[in-house]
Amino acid sequence: MSDITKQSLSELVENIKNKKLSSSEVTKAFVERSKKSKELNAYITEDFVNALNKAKKFDEKPNLDLKLPGIPMAVKDLFCTRDLRTTAGSKILNNFVPTYESTVTQNIWNEGAILMGKLNCDEFAMGSSNETSFFGNVQNPIDKNLVPGGSSGGSSSAVAAQLTPITIGTDTGGSIRQPASFTGTVGLKPTYGSCSRYGIVAFASSLDQAGPMAQNVKDCALLQEVISTYDEKDSTSIDFKRNEYSKELTKNIKGKKIGIPKEYRVDGMPKEIEDLWKKGIEYAKDCGAEIIDISLPHTNYALPTYYIVAPAEASSNLARYDGVKYGFRAEGENLIDMYEKTRSEGFGDEVQRRIMIGTYVLSSGYYDAYYLKAQKVRKLIKNDFDDAYEKVDAILTPSTPSSAFKIGEKTNDPVSMYLNDIFTVPVNLAGLPGISIPAGHDAKGYPLGLQIIGKAFDEQNILNIAYAMEEKINFKNNITDWWIK
Amino acid sequence: MSKNKSEYLINRHDNQYEVVIGLEVHAQVTSESKLFSTSATKFGAEPNTQVSLVDAAFPGMLPVINEYCVKQAIKTGIGLKAKINKRSVFDRKNYFYADLPQGYQISQFKDPIVGEGKVILDMPDGQKEVGIERLHLEQDAGKSIHDLDPKNTYVDLNRSGVALMEIVSKPDLRSPDEVNVYIKKLRSIMRYLGTCDGNMQEGSLRADVNVSVRKKGSKEFGTRCEIKNVNSIKFMQMAIEYEANRQVDLIEEGQTIDQETRLFDTKKNETRSMRSKEDAHDYRYFPDPDLLPLEVSDDFIENLKSEIPELPDEKKKRFIEKFKLSPYEANILVSDIETSNYFENVIKKSDVKLATNWIIGELFAALNEKNLEITESPISAGNLSKLINLIKDGTISGKIAKTVFEQMMEGDKDPQKIVEEKGLKQESDPKTLEALIDKVIDDNRDKATEYKSGKVKLFGFFVGQVMKVSGGKANPQLVNEILKKKL
Numbered sequence A: 001m002s003d004i005t006k007q008s009l010s011e012l013v014e015n016i017k018n019k020k021l022s023s024s025e026v027t028k029a030f031v032e033r034s035k036k037s038k039e040l041n042a043y044i045t046e047d048f049v050n051a052l053n054k055a056k057k058f059d060e061k062p063n064l065d066l067k068l069p070g071i072p073m074a075v076k077d078l079f080c081t082r083d084l085r086t087t088a089g090s091k092i093l094n095n096f097v098p099t100y101e102s103t104v105t106q107n108i109w110n111e112g113a114i115l116m117g118k119l120n121c122d123e124f125a126m127g128s129s130n131e132t133s134f135f136g137n138v139q140n141p142i143d144k145n146l147v148p149g150g151s152s153g154g155s156s157s158a159v160a161a162q163l164t165p166i167t168i169g170t171d172t173g174g175s176i177r178q179p180a181s182f183t184g185t186v187g188l189k190p191t192y193g194s195c196s197r198y199g200i201v202a203f204a205s206s207l208d209q210a211g212p213m214a215q216n217v218k219d220c221a222l223l224q225e226v227i228s229t230y231d232e233k234d235s236t237s238i239d240f241k242r243n244e245y246s247k248e249l250t251k252n253i254k255g256k257k258i259g260i261p262k263e264y265r266v267d268g269m270p271k272e273i274e275d276l277w278k279k280g281i282e283y284a285k286d287c288g289a290e291i292i293d294i295s296l297p298h299t300n301y302a303l304p305t306y307y308i309v310a311p312a313e314a315s316s317n318l319a320r321y322d323g324v325k326y327g328f329r330a331e332g333e334n335l336i337d338m339y340e341k342t343r344s345e346g347f348g349d350e351v352q353r354r355i356m357i358g359t360y361v362l363s364s365g366y367y368d369a370y371y372l373k374a375q376k377v378r379k380l381i382k383n384d385f386d387d388a389y390e391k392v393d394a395i396l397t398p399s400t401p402s403s404a405f406k407i408g409e410k411t412n413d414p415v416s417m418y419l420n421d422i423f424t425v426p427v428n429l430a431g432l433p434g435i436s437i438p439a440g441h442d443a444k445g446y447p448l449g450l451q452i453i454g455k456a457f458d459e460q461n462i463l464n465i466a467y468a469m470e471e472k473i474n475f476k477n478n479i480t481d482w483w484i485k
Numbered sequence B: 001m002s003k004n005k006s007e008y009l010i011n012r013h014d015n016q017y018e019v020v021i022g023l024e025v026h027a028q029v030t031s032e033s034k035l036f037s038t039s040a041t042k043f044g045a046e047p048n049t050q051v052s053l054v055d056a057a058f059p060g061m062l063p064v065i066n067e068y069c070v071k072q073a074i075k076t077g078i079g080l081k082a083k084i085n086k087r088s089v090f091d092r093k094n095y096f097y098a099d100l101p102q103g104y105q106i107s108q109f110k111d112p113i114v115g116e117g118k119v120i121l122d123m124p125d126g127q128k129e130v131g132i133e134r135l136h137l138e139q140d141a142g143k144s145i146h147d148l149d150p151k152n153t154y155v156d157l158n159r160s161g162v163a164l165m166e167i168v169s170k171p172d173l174r175s176p177d178e179v180n181v182y183i184k185k186l187r188s189i190m191r192y193l194g195t196c197d198g199n200m201q202e203g204s205l206r207a208d209v210n211v212s213v214r215k216k217g218s219k220e221f222g223t224r225c226e227i228k229n230v231n232s233i234k235f236m237q238m239a240i241e242y243e244a245n246r247q248v249d250l251i252e253e254g255q256t257i258d259q260e261t262r263l264f265d266t267k268k269n270e271t272r273s274m275r276s277k278e279d280a281h282d283y284r285y286f287p288d289p290d291l292l293p294l295e296v297s298d299d300f301i302e303n304l305k306s307e308i309p310e311l312p313d314e315k316k317k318r319f320i321e322k323f324k325l326s327p328y329e330a331n332i333l334v335s336d337i338e339t340s341n342y343f344e345n346v347i348k349k350s351d352v353k354l355a356t357n358w359i360i361g362e363l364f365a366a367l368n369e370k371n372l373e374i375t376e377s378p379i380s381a382g383n384l385s386k387l388i389n390l391i392k393d394g395t396i397s398g399k400i401a402k403t404v405f406e407q408m409m410e411g412d413k414d415p416q417k418i419v420e421e422k423g424l425k426q427e428s429d430p431k432t433l434e435a436l437i438d439k440v441i442d443d444n445r446d447k448a449t450e451y452k453s454g455k456v457k458l459f460g461f462f463v464g465q466v467m468k469v470s471g472g473k474a475n476p477q478l479v480n481e482i483l484k485k486k487l
Helices: A009-017 A023-035 A048-060 A103-110 A153-160 A177-183 A217-227 A271-286 A299-320 A335-346 A349-362 A368-388 A414-421 A425-429 A459-473 B067-079 B176-193 B233-252 B298-305 B312-323 B327-334 B337-346 B352-370 B381-392 B398-409 B415-422 B430-443 B445-452 B456-469 B476-486
Strands: A043-046 A072-076 A114-119 A167-171 A186-189 A209-214 A257-261 A290-294 A394-398 A434-441 A447-454 B009-012 B015-028 B091-094 B104-107 B117-123 B126-139 B143-145 B154-156 B163-169 B205-215 B225-230 B260-265 B270-276
Touching: A009 A023, A009 A217, A023 A048, A023 A072, A023 A114, A043 A153, A048 A114, A072 A103, A072 A153, A103 A114, A103 A167, A103 A217, A114 A153, A153 A167, A153 A177, A153 A209, A167 A186, A177 A186, A177 A434, A177 A447, A186 A217, A186 A459, A209 A217, A217 A434, A217 A459, A257 A271, A271 A290, A271 A394, A271 A434, A271 A447, A271 A459, A299 A349, A299 A368, A299 A414, A299 A425, A299 B091, A349 A368, A368 A425, A394 A459, A434 A459, A447 A459, B009 B233, B015 B176, B015 B233, B067 B126, B067 B163, B067 B176, B067 B298, B117 B176, B126 B176, B176 B205, B176 B233, B176 B312, B176 B337, B205 B233, B225 B233, B225 B270, B233 B260, B233 B270, B312 B327, B327 B337, B327 B352, B337 B352, B337 B381, B352 B381, B352 B398, B381 B398, B381 B415, B398 B415, B430 B445, B430 B456, B430 B476, B445 B456, B456 B476
Parallel strands: A072 A114, A072 A167, A257 A290, A257 A394, B225 B260
Antiparallel strands: A043 A114, A167 A209, A186 A209, A186 A434, A394 A447, A434 A447, B009 B015, B015 B163, B015 B205, B091 B104, B104 B126, B117 B126, B126 B163, B143 B154, B205 B225, B260 B270
């Protein structure tokens, strides 16, 4: 069956449950396609032999009551996977093999899925183009010269290129939604506290959240219902009633109030994005939603706030990579020398830049002016959303201020790179759920995404809105398999 | 050095200096598991056998607060008569060291779990109150071992993540003696509460000592130096004496004191500069984003209050009022919970006055000689109680009792049995005693004559003779009475 990899997750699950396909057939198809797609550089570590063995085992004694029966899946290399190298895209963890499993991936394997390998990402998830990875940049299947977005660039590329039926990424400031937007796929960043952070290499603890990346909204809902569990091992995990998102998914969003924040009309925003947003508003109306203009007055401060809070936490979170216990070590004359050499050689430029920014903003004499002030602004940004949700059920914005840019285009201009997160960052700062769905193409034919932001714990609602709009938009990705020779 | 008995002053030329001391005590929380992980905390385990992925800071590992440690800290706060903060925050204290796997210590900086409190010290010339500034919870670091290999340092992470309480005093202490009493009192309170075993040899209690000096009568504090990580009371006292004199010398020479961190060299008995204020670490404290603020309810605190046992100050008051003990006696008996329990068990069935004297006198001396704790006493409270009753009802004399006591120290024997087996019962039959006395007078006719002619001092000689002849068993009171009549 040559078209196995073209099937969505939901189709594959149904076909395996109906015994039209075996796990081995499905796994083999995705493994073969992955093998032929090395040029994309989506994988850091392949685990194909084990995956095929696991599929065979599954087929011998298939449990078809599971939600992901025998489904092969590659995951972002930020999730610790037992006995399989986990690098976070960094040289400093190049040789690190965890003896433990992250809660999110464990939840996935518990539902019958099979690990195929670990997907490329920006080093420690710091980047918007997957160009900071120690393992090289990833190509966007849309076009050879395009970045796939970041930090979950390997994940977005792999889903768009159908190397994996579905995947998971992590999103600290847009790292799921922006690459989804760049590759014409769907990406959900859940409410902070929805998915356990246990076993995920930390970037910025108060912002990091794992989430599904899929070809369509229904698949996304199914994976979200698998990965979102309350976990006592994560003190910030929240014990709330979780829906069976895929079962409760509905296209009926009649009467839902959707807010349009005027502050997201940023200076210099390309007309194509403006037009896409307008189109999105029309689609929402077509679905029966009510459009309401709202204001999120502190939006302008979100990006600077993020670039204080996230590096501050990162500078401390990454202190453990010191060459003493595990990972890369450069020998030195003494302890300090060893630290300096290990961390200078082990971390890439972007990671070092953020460690320095973070160290600076937490330093005595600067703490109040930067970190403390940023925390106050963060509260104001959250209050903006709280006020808006008095009036609306969800908010609609563009996912990114542009379509995918060229490889190398922004690597020497960090600020321009950071600006790519302008629409996604406020959502992380406020701890809210946000989903990016493909909604159209720019003049060059590159995909563009729309973001739907929900109330905390209201994933079901934004999935429903996305599901309804997805049908109206009827987006088709133009992928030509150019990389398969 | 000091002018009157209680004031500790340093004299130089015509100047008198007062020493100002504040302590930061690090007390290991008594708990089976660590502050943020489930690893064991047993002392003396093989290196790196009590280490979890969290303690070793593996990627993606997260801290989860141990509720028991929180309870222990709050109980200690209650014992220090301190304000319990219903909301406290864990912060990261960032610095690099090989035995600090996370690259930061989780501690409490701006919002500690316990606020201001106090400790009462019983000094020879009365009571003194020492203010407590705060108590906060924090992780211990691992241990770097530098002497196993000439080139490499080894790291043992067993201690990494163990819960500590840092108890910060106000700068209210004024002498090495007060420091001694303060540490002992703090330890006593925590041992009563079961929140810290106070074992200084095992490092369960250590302190950073802040020392400054000022001219007597001055209201302003001098510049202080912090002496890091001193692990015995004796060393604390030595370090303070050295450091205070060093500072006074500098001032007398017209120099200024640099605010700095110093180390106490126990071999040379001196403090040495470790780092100056300029070189001080910038710890970049910020709230740990892996942990939510710690919030406890009024009910939670009230429940813990109901678990607090009678503490030394209250116990002392009760002993004085109920048992008519002197403050001195009460102080000794309440100083640690095991002693006070022993005492209360003894007096359940015996005379308080005698029990007090025997415990503080004979028992303490005997235990001291054998280097035993009260919990290791060969004489159980029940048997000491029996011994006291034998004295009280006249079965044996105090002198014989000491012989019996010595035998009891050899193993927990019933004093009644010892008395019976060795025939040590006191002779109180007047007729038997009269016969004995008659014989003694008969044998010493010449002395009896001297006595009658006015040499009254010889009375003691006769008492001694009677006791000797009776093998020490004669009731001394009766002997006195009868002798007086007979002579």
